[in-house]
Amino acid sequence: MRKKGRLFFAEALPKQVRWFEDRELDVWSDVLRQIGARESNIMINDCYKNIEKDSLANVDYSELVELAKEIGIMDKSICLDSFRMTGLLN
Numbered sequence: 001m002r003k004k005g006r007l008f009f010a011e012a013l014p015k016q017v018r019w020f021e022d023r024e025l026d027v028w029s030d031v032l033r034q035i036g037a038r039e040s041n042i043m044i045n046d047c048y049k050n051i052e053k054d055s056l057a058n059v060d061y062s063e064l065v066e067l068a069k070e071i072g073i074m075d076k077s078i079c080l081d082s083f084r085m086t087g088l089l090n
Contacts, residue, residue, distance in 0.1 A: 006072075006073060006076070007076060007078055009073060010068070010073035010074075010076045010078050010079035010082065011078045011079065011081075011082045012082070013064070013068060013073070013079070013082070014064075014079075014082045014083045014085075014086040014088045014089075015082060015086055017061065017064060017086065017088060018086045018087075018088075025044050025047055025048060028044065028047075029041070029044045032044070061088045064088065065083065065088065065089060068083070
């Protein structure tokens with residue numbers, strides 16, 4: 001991935017997590033179905049179950065942080081700032 005693309009991805013990744021958390025799951029279901037995401041109905045149903053049980057704000061995002069580290073984007077200040085602004089990193 002080119003530098004510009006990596007920076008965009010680094011900034012956008014945590015924002016997308018919060019967008020998905022927005023509970024507009026019917027819209028996300030349509031989007032995932034349109035792009036051909038496999039088993040999107042299972043993913044959406046799991047999200048609905050989590051909403052009923054607990055607030056999505058209490059989800060542990062440490063695996064996403066680890067993924068960002070593994071793919072080498074967490075060392076970018078834009079990524080760190082984006083993760084902090086979205087509340088996924090202290």
